Amino acid sequence: MARSSTRPTSRDVAQAAGVSQAAVSLVLGDKWRGRVAEATAERVRQAARDLGYRPNLAARNLRLGRTRTVLLVVPALTTEFFAGVYTGAARVAADHGFGVVLYPSPEGVGPARDPFASAQAALDGVIASSMAADALTAIRGDQLPLVMLDSDPEGSLGAATVNLDxxxxxxxxxxxxxxxxxxxxxxxxxxxxxxxxxxxxxxxxxxxxxxxxxxxxxxxxxxxxxxxxxxxxxxxxxxxxxxxxxxxxxxxxxxxxxxxxxxxxxxxxxxxxxxxxxxxxxxxxxxxxxxxxxxDAELFGERGMRALLAVLDGRTPEGGDIPVELVVRGSTAPPGAS
Amino acid sequence: MARSSTRPTSRDVAQAAGVSQAAVSLVLGDKWRGRVAEATAERVRQAARDLGYRPNLAARNLRLGRTRTVLLVVPALTTEFFAGVYTGAARVAADHGFGVVLYPSPEGVGPARDPFASAQAALDGVIASSMAADALTAIRGDQLPLVMLDSDPEGSLGAATVNLDxxxxxxxxxxxxxxxxxxxxxxxxxxxxxxxxxxxxxxxxxxxxxxxxxxxxxxxxxxxxxxxxxxxxxxxxxxxxxxxxxxxxxxxxxxxxxxxxxxxxxxxxxxxxxxxxxxxxxxxxxxxxxxxxxxDAELFGERGMRALLAVLDGRTPEGGDIPVELVVRGSTAPPGAS
DNA sequence: GAGGCGGGGTTATACGTAAAACTTGGAGGC
DNA sequence: GCCTCCAAGTTTTACGTATAACCCCGCCTC
CATH class of the missing domain: 3.40.50.2300 (Response regulator)
Incomplete structure (x- = not known):
């Protein structure tokens, strides 16, 4: 039995199942067809469950060179609108096995002027609202794939843009x-x-x-x-x-x-x-x-995330502005209606 | 010159500065006093700047065994209140070199029932609102340090709690x-x-x-x-x-x-x-x-984060509920005032 | 009966960093 | 003149994972 004070690793699972660490990686990574017998695979899965094994994401990220995590840069979160954008982006992200980390612009989050230092996660790409302008220069420096929200299509220097109409x-x-x-x-x-x-x-x-x-x-x-x-x-x-x-x-x-x-x-x-x-x-x-x-803030977030996924895939993001809709209620009437 | 297609590593910096990778790590990690000459340190810093070096966080996390990233589990973000909680938590986190990743409960973010899979980041700890009850069982399974927000102090099974009064x-x-x-x-x-x-x-x-x-x-x-x-x-x-x-x-x-x-x-x-x-x-x-x-949603988030930092440090979190304040405005008056 | 082949694995390695352990070239003390 | 010590580094190793490269055994083919 491995040291119980520390989280179990794939090697611990291997030992428990009586196989090599590589076999564990194959089975848990769903790459075992034709390489490992079904009975062995089941033994591995059982051992993993018993030990409560969770892969170490830092190690996986290091190995794979990508993190399936993107940064969303917004001017402030205390607004219903950007909360909606986050929700939409996070939903699409989750569907594709991605996570979304937030960077609300400096005014909200203290002295740290560096979005990358503040969001501790290692990143695959960035989605940024044009309203969070102060963070943008820092971001452009990095060569990360970038999608801009509500930004001048001409002025975004090649970054993909997703805009509301x-x-x-x-x-x-x-x-x-x-x-x-x-x-x-x-x-x-x-x-x-x-x-x-x-x-x-x-x-x-x-x-x-x-x-x-x-x-x-x-x-x-x-x-x-x-x-x-x-x-x-x-x-x-x-x-x-x-x-x-x-x-x-x-x-x-x-x-x-x-x-x-x-x-x-x-x-x-x-x-x-x-x-x-x-x-x-x-x-x-x-x-x-x-x-x-x-x-539609959530749709906005969704489209932003889809665009970034497209860029990461080397595809061209879907074009076209997101339609908006006038909702007429009681605050407008002909002038001098009194 | 190293391959320019990929991000520069500390080894690239070392080569550019004519030193070993270890020296780069010492200098950039601010552990060089008495180990590296000032002139050499400056050469290293200059090389790092020239190459636009950024440390690979996945590698650092793997090496250090901690990520300086915590998860905040909330019932929904589309509310001003939890947006405020996030803002406060993120501010304190940034001051301590931590990042905060969000997990808005399932209703908001699709089918993924596993907070840890959805938030791709490797985590040091968790802050969870008691309103996001459905995610909690999954969380308790893990042995991550946990702080509960607005939760029954008796029913939280040893997890630290931070409550509004x-x-x-x-x-x-x-x-x-x-x-x-x-x-x-x-x-x-x-x-x-x-x-x-x-x-x-x-x-x-x-x-x-x-x-x-x-x-x-x-x-x-x-x-x-x-x-x-x-x-x-x-x-x-x-x-x-x-x-x-x-x-x-x-x-x-x-x-x-x-x-x-x-x-x-x-x-x-x-x-x-x-x-x-x-x-x-x-x-x-x-x-x-x-x-x-x-x-005070932001204060709530701040206190939550401070409590988690305390737990991570092995200290006892500050106790005491957060005071709240009645604000009397125009919607209350004696009955039958008409 | 020699060779081929494929199923079922194992061994070895690399990812980039931090830090412990080791090296070296003087300067200073006695 | 020899020993010690320190400054200024370097070499090495480990973190946990994914995967390429290898290996062995039994069976089939010719």
Missing amino acids: IADGVRQVAAHLLDLGHRRFLHLAADVPSWTFEVRARELAARLAAVPGTSIRTVRAPISIEDALTAAAAALAAPGPRPTALVCDDDKLAAGAYKAARRLGLRIPDDVSVTGLDDLALATALDPELTTVRL | IADGVRQVAAHLLDLGHRRFLHLAADVPSWTFEVRARELAARLAAVPGTSIRTVRAPISIEDALTAAAAALAAPGPRPTALVCDDDKLAAGAYKAARRLGLRIPDDVSVTGLDDLALATALDPELTTVRL
Whole structure:
């Protein structure tokens, strides 16, 4: 009997089954057909079960030169959205025998500026959100296979990209509000440097420019309910004709806008229509429920992982943006409906 | 020059610096004082930088017999709360050179029933939420150091536990509502088998039992806004005197209760007071803002990680529950305030 | 009856690192 | 002048696994 203080190794199993370590490896690795007799194989499996044997992954990784582990770099996990992305990526990963390790960008996780040191695992590849920009330079240095989420397809230097069709979402929002008759817009923009927010601003401006008689103002706020509250309150209280439609870059900003409207005594949607983007649980908890664009975070994560698996396989990742969907609820109505 | 197609190893660095592999290991491992001359050490560091050397973690883990990686088992990540727990745990981990790998319970991540297979990383220890009960049996089988979150201190079979002082939170909620004059209570309970929810029910019942003339009904719902909506609507519309205080096990349930009240034409807090538990972003997005119990999810994660580090060190983890705090907002008022 | 062959294994080796054990060339002490 | 000692390294080994290369034995073929 081997030293019981330490975990059993394949050699311990071999000894218990009366075979060589190589035989154990063959049997447990499912490579024994035609090399080991069925009876022997069963003896090995039984011994492994009896000893509670689990292969040492560090040794296996060293031997094979790959780890079946990838890193997911996100700006923050405290958001429902990226939690969903992780969930989707992890599901696909598990189906292919992969694991996913998270690296939430520095603000969340202390001083460590090195994603690779912080995620202790040895890695086969990386999936990174373009919002976690500060970690990207460190990542590009390494030659690991990389997939970018929501990143400028032109600017990603050859890395594969998987994008939500945000531009289409913004188009749908603009069309909906224009159809309702809105002409004076306020854009509550996320104060985060990322391609995905640039697209929102660009597309919204383009859509409105196509319609004569429209105007738009933009204010920026970090993505938090409190910051959005103060920014929106200031903008809505500003002199001049008040905007009738408030387009928010994200549902959290919209929640802040609700509080600002309430504080100023404005009714939604009678005095001002509000739209969000994400469709978090928040959206239906608000009163009235928020008109927003549904993003399928889990599907996003799944597609990201599939793309990375394709790259690892030497295949070309599936192309095409992920469709999004406008969900019309009670926060939008024709202007001046009061 | 070594083969450039593969990552440089410590041997490549050694060759470039004109020393042995052992010297490289000593220098880069900061164990060179008195063993290697300063000039040589600098040559080694320079060579490592030039080649872009990164140590192979699989090899290091194999050699050292530890991985500085722990597993965090949570019921689901799509919640702000557990995202916070992860963030806190990861921060402490990073400060100690550890990484954290997630295992969100099966419902979220496909068919893999084995947390260890799914999280590909080799592990030094495990932190597990008691809500992820299905994964626990698999975990107990292994002899890995284990810390349980929000678990029955008696029932955890010797594993260290770190708990929020939920009982105290419930006490504060009960005292607050009783002080306001409420006597007819409805308990909207989470339909999840976990110690942390049992505590809520037990403590609430005990507090009310101490006050003559109080009554309490309980309804259960899975933790989702929609399920809470239907359960709360049914209970509030039931025959007999309507409860004046609705105590919810969690903020999401409270959000469902808000919708139920709205649907039934009941005003909060005039017709019915509502309390939650968690203090998610949701709580202040609701109208009126939710009176709830603030749980510091990140601190929870930090304490969990510290406890595991203590166990790994052979020390005794810091004891004591994590204090929680009642946050009184607009959703509670004396009964019949209309 | 010699050679071939295939089933059923075993032996040996490499993966990259950390660290214990060993080496060597002086400098200093007596 | 010889011994000791220290600085500055080097050589060697082990971690646990997967797999290529080898080996042996019995049976079939010609």
